[in-house]
Amino acid sequence: MKEKNWYAIYTKPRWEKKVSKLLADRDIVTYCPLNKVKRRWSDRIKMVQVPLLPSYLFVHIDSSAFQKIRETPGVINFVYIEGKPAIVKDYEVVRIRKFLSEFENVELVPFNPQKNQRVMINQGVLVEEAGRVVDLKNNKVTVEIESLNYHLVALFDKSKLINN
Numbered sequence: 836m837k838e839k840n841w842y843a844i845y846t847k848p849r850w851e852k853k854v855s856k857l858l859a860d861r862d863i864v865t866y867c868p869l870n871k872v873k874r875r876w877s878d879r880i881k882m883v884q885v886p887l888l889p890s891y892l893f894v895h896i897d898s899s900a901f902q903k904i905r906e907t908p909g910v911i912n913f914v915y916i917e918g919k920p921a922i923v924k925d926y927e928v929v930r931i932r933k934f935l936s937e938f939e940n941v942e943l944v945p946f947n948p949q950k951n952q953r954v955m956i957n958q959g960v961l962v963e964e965a966g967r968v969v970d971l972k973n974n975k976v977t978v979e980i981e982s983l984n985y986h987l988v989a990l991f992d993k994s995k996l997i998n999n
Contacts, residue, residue: 837897
């Protein structure tokens with residue numbers, strides 16, 4: 836039996852819930868993070884659930900189900916990192932579930948590192964290493980990492996860093 840992982844998939848706009856239902860009907864475990872928000876109509880205010888990540892949802896599958904996912908109406912493709920479908924760690928899905936069960940009207944704020952800010956690397960061979968932003972150019976960030984009493988300076992794509 837192959838190991839199952841969580842993967843992120845990209846859907847047509849406003850198809851997140853439909854795709855989640857279509858996949859569930861095919862016995863595929865999905866998670867579409869839904870945010871509870873208040874919406875105002877002319878005659879009332881109502882609490883509705885909207886996707887937290889527009890056009891994205893998560894599936895828990897092994898690699899043999901990739902084609903089945905791609906053939907589902909509304910699915911555009913998997914989210915790729917370094918040429919392979921991106922694996923989402925179990926604890927990240929659990930963390931999103933817990934957060935959304937506890938809070939309403941959640942906002943997504945993009946991470947934009949600033950000079951001298953402490954950051955942590957979240958991908959690659961230096962995963963979970965902390966460092967300090969030295970320089971920023973376009974989507975590339977130069978990070979200084981202290982190790983063995985030396986300063987290693989490396990250039991990273993902004994998407995590989997998180998706030999520390």
